[in-house]
Amino acid sequence: MKKDIILAGVGGQGILSIAATIGTAALNAGLHLKQAEVHGMSQRGGDVQSNLRISDREIASDLIPFGKADMIISVEPMESLRYLPMLSPEGWLVTNTKPYINIRNYPEMEKLMAEIQLQPRHIALDADEIARQLGSPKSANMVILGAASPFLGIDYQQLKDAISRIFSKKGEEVVKVNLDALQAGRDEAIRQKAPADNS
Amino acid sequence: MQKLLLLGDEAIAQGGIDAGMSGIYAYPGTPSTEITEYVMHSKEAKALNIKASWGANEKTAMETALGMSYAGKRAMVCMKHVGLNVAADAFVNSAITGANGGLIVVAADDPSMHSSQNEQDSRFFGKFALMPILEPGNQQEAYDMVHFGFELSEKFRIPVLMRITTRLAHSRSGVARRENRPQNSLKLPENLKQFILLPANARRQYKALLANQPAFIASSESSPFNFLIDHADKRLGIIACGLAYNYLIENFENHEVPHPVLRIGQYPAPHKLIENLYDQCDSILVLEDGYPMLEELLRGLLNRGKTIKGRLDGTIPRDGELNPNIVAVALGLADTRGRDIPALVTGRPPSLCKGCPHIYSYNALNEALSEFYKGRVFSDIGCYTLGALEPFDAINSCVDMGASITMAKGAADAGLLPAVAVIGDSTFTHSGMTGLLDAVNDHSSITVVILDNATTGMTGGQDSAAVGKIEDICEALGVQKEHIRIINPLQKYHEENLAIMKEEIAFEGVSVIIPRRECIQTVTRRMREAKKLQSTEKVEA
Numbered sequence: 001m002k003k004d005i006i007l008a009g010v011g012g013q014g015i016l017s018i019a020a021t022i023g024t025a026a027l028n029a030g031l032h033l034k035q036a037e038v039h040g041m042s043q044r045g046g047d048v049q050s051n052l053r054i055s056d057r058e059i060a061s062d063l064i065p066f067g068k069a070d071m072i073i074s075v076e077p078m079e080s081l082r083y084l085p086m087l088s089p090e091g092w093l094v095t096n097t098k099p100y101i102n103i104r105n106y107p108e109m110e111k112l113m114a115e116i117q118l119q120p121r122h123i124a125l126d127a128d129e130i131a132r133q134l135g136s137p138k139s140a141n142m143v144i145l146g147a148a149s150p151f152l153g154i155d156y157q158q159l160k161d162a163i164s165r166i167f168s169k170k171g172e173e174v175v176k177v178n179l180d181a182l183q184a185g186r187d188e189a190i191r192q193k194a195p196a197d198n199s
Numbered sequence: 200m201q202k203l204l205l206l207g208d209e210a211i212a213q214g215g216i217d218a219g220m221s222g223i224y225a226y227p228g229t230p231s232t233e234i235t236e237y238v239m240h241s242k243e244a245k246a247l248n249i250k251a252s253w254g255a256n257e258k259t260a261m262e263t264a265l266g267m268s269y270a271g272k273r274a275m276v277c278m279k280h281v282g283l284n285v286a287a288d289a290f291v292n293s294a295i296t297g298a299n300g301g302l303i304v305v306a307a308d309d310p311s312m313h314s315s316q317n318e319q320d321s322r323f324f325g326k327f328a329l330m331p332i333l334e335p336g337n338q339q340e341a342y343d344m345v346h347f348g349f350e351l352s353e354k355f356r357i358p359v360l361m362r363i364t365t366r367l368a369h370s371r372s373g374v375a376r377r378e379n380r381p382q383n384s385l386k387l388p389e390n391l392k393q394f395i396l397l398p399a400n401a402r403r404q405y406k407a408l409l410a411n412q413p414a415f416i417a418s419s420e421s422s423p424f425n426f427l428i429d430h431a432d433k434r435l436g437i438i439a440c441g442l443a444y445n446y447l448i449e450n451f452e453n454h455e456v457p458h459p460v461l462r463i464g465q466y467p468a469p470h471k472l473i474e475n476l477y478d479q480c481d482s483i484l485v486l487e488d489g490y491p492m493l494e495e496l497l498r499g500l501l502n503r504g505k506t507i508k509g510r511l512d513g514t515i516p517r518d519g520e521l522n523p524n525i526v527a528v529a530l531g532l533a534d535t536r537g538r539d540i541p542a543l544v545t546g547r548p549p550s551l552c553k554g555c556p557h558i559y560s561y562n563a564l565n566e567a568l569s570e571f572y573k574g575r576v577f578s579d580i581g582c583y584t585l586g587a588l589e590p591f592d593a594i595n596s597c598v599d600m601g602a603s604i605t606m607a608k609g610a611a612d613a614g615l616l617p618a619v620a621v622i623g624d625s626t627f628t629h630s631g632m633t634g635l636l637d638a639v640n641d642h643s644s645i646t647v648v649i650l651d652n653a654t655t656g657m658t659g660g661q662d663s664a665a666v667g668k669i670e671d672i673c674e675a676l677g678v679q680k681e682h683i684r685i686i687n688p689l690q691k692y693h694e695e696n697l698a699i700m701k702e703e704i705a706f707e708g709v710s711v712i713i714p715r716r717e718c719i720q721t722v723t724r725r726m727r728e729a730k731k732l733q734s735t736e737k738v739e740a
Contacts, residue, residue, distance in 0.1 A: 036370035046549035062370040065523035067535035107543040
């Protein structure tokens with residue numbers, strides 16, 4: 001088993017909490033893990049990414065080789081495209097469709113979506129809207145993670161356990177909200193096209 | 200014991216805690232900051248009474264660590280690569296004084312300049328100082344090398360340089376810990392003249408350092424971090440330093456490279472191991488992050504030996520950090536690069552945070568200077584360097600810590616009037632104060648804007664040495680009290696602020712303007728923590 005994942009977004013959107021959840025689940029499943037993050041200057045509203053590698057065998061490089069990523073998980077649509085050179089031709093692109101516009105020349109949404117559609121395997125969903133409907137706008141991250149969950153190669157229960165563990169300090173209500181967000185994202189992905197094989 | 204999931208930086212910190220370190224000193228700088236922060240936040244470190252503090256700059260941190268080593272205890276000092284330039288005087292001379300208690304100097308390089316103004320390779324500094332260098336290839340090694348480094352330092356009574364790069368510093372992986380080693384007790388050097396670098400003594404000490412070089416090389420030859428892996432295809436031999444080894448083996452099934460590989464993690468370069476590889480192979484490929492240090496040594500000036508491939512012959516790009524693909528292409532393997540980035544994807548440069556006080560300060564400064572032609576604002580290193588970008592386009596230089604004030608002085612001396620310096624509070628106490636003294640002593644006509652957000656912002660909000668002291672420092676350095684002006688950088692005070700800026704810019708002499716408002720990030724964090732505290736108190740009540 002090997003999953004190489006690019007997590008993408010804008011500094012401050014909290015992609016590292018997605019990484020932490022997958023990481024916790026992977027460690028509990030006894031897998032090896034490497035995760036390269038971006039700190040420092042780029043965190044200030046710039047584009048950020050994290051290379052997350054999990055495997056049942058020893059991992060060599062902290063960086064995923066170009067064209068070998070199994071998945072791009074992005075909390076922002078334009079950012080999902082920035083890392084296409086990293087994605088394997090068979091890879092999945094799972095992205096939020098809600099743009100984060102802090103630059104003047106942000107591309108037109110229609111053209112952006114057309115580029116995303118070009119990727120043979122993709123899931124695109126408005127995670128902010130789904131989270132808002134659940135009454136917890138802050139959990140858009142977990143909606144995205146839920147949408148990626150059918151392709152992660154990690155048992156869904158492991159992911160749920162990881163969320164329970166990570167958010168347990170903040171109380172039962174917060175755990176529940178995040179689990180609901182996870183499930184909503186997963187349901188949407190399965191509705192769009194996923195083979196729901198619980199893999 | 201269960202493995203800990205640690206950043207490379209954190210592995211070094213945990214290594215220090217477990218290896219009997221008594222103190223860690225640093226000035227924040229990406230990608231080195233998390234080492235010291237980890238020790239500061241560690242309950243274990245607190246229980247062990249390990250001293251952890253931010254110095255005013257890298258030089259004071261380096262000297263403090265050297266002082267702790269003098270007293271017989273193990274000390275660590277951490278900085279980013281350009282910080283080693285600031286600490287260089289103390290660093291180079293510490294090789295001549297030597298160490299007493301183990302001393303490790305960590306320099307975190309930033310190839311590809313993710314968060315830096317250059318990509319200098321600290322291994323050259325170690326070589327220059329004639330010091331042993333350790334270069335970990337993964338998080339576990341980073342941890343293990345701290346233990347090894349302290350032993351090495353005490354064995355040869357020499358500080359040891361540990362060189363890491365951004366990629367290791369900010370990547371997480373599992374790390375297995377070792378048993379805790381007790382700290383050293385206070386013990387002065389046997390020779391109380393060891394640290395006196397008077398010429399007569401320095402000459403003796405320097406000869407001893409030179410005499411020790413063969414022993415350092417011998418240690419590299421037998422180092423657990425340097426090893427030759429033999430394989431059949433000897434048309435090519437590969438030298439892989441630090442992380443480069445991972446990028447190399449990533450390209451082969453089961454991580455088995457068909458060529459002989461010499462993996463290097465300790466310097467000075469292990470001569471015999473390199474000779475062994477060189478003799479059995481037709482050509483050599485050198486993979487090293489940073490500058491082509493070993494490659495240059497192997498080629499020599501005349502390059503008359505076997506073919507040496509690397510950054511100098513174009514096999515690998517001359518600049519930037521390595522990755523698995525660059526190594527694949529260098530080996531003649533397929534470039535697996537996927538779909539191109541669509542043309543509509545635009546750059547998203549970092550920007551000042553919403554609510555950042557610098558936003559107001561730059562807008563006001565731009566307005567105050569609007570009657571003059573552009574090109575007279577000298578800036579410095581920090582969040583406010585983002586004033587170079589749109590929509591501000593407010594600054595004209597960013598070179599090194601403190602250079603804003605001195606460059607403004609030089610330009611004013613040349614006749615550029617008015618000349619303005621913009622510097623942050625922490626950068627001011629790091630390296631700005633001495634320049635301000637120069638300007639005062641020389642009666643230069645400059646206006647220094649000290650953006651006081653009460654923190655070291657860019658690196659994540661560490662304590663600033665300047666808090667509560669800036670105007671007193673300026674006055675003590677000789678700036679006239681009536682020309683030290685504190686303003687509140689908020690739009691509602693704009694008229695008053697603008698008038699003050701214009702007045703001081705017009706003043707012929709040294710003037711200081713201090714826009715003072717706390718960093719929005721540290722305010723938010725403080726409020727969050729206060730709220731958390733409040734709710735726990737409620738629960739306890």
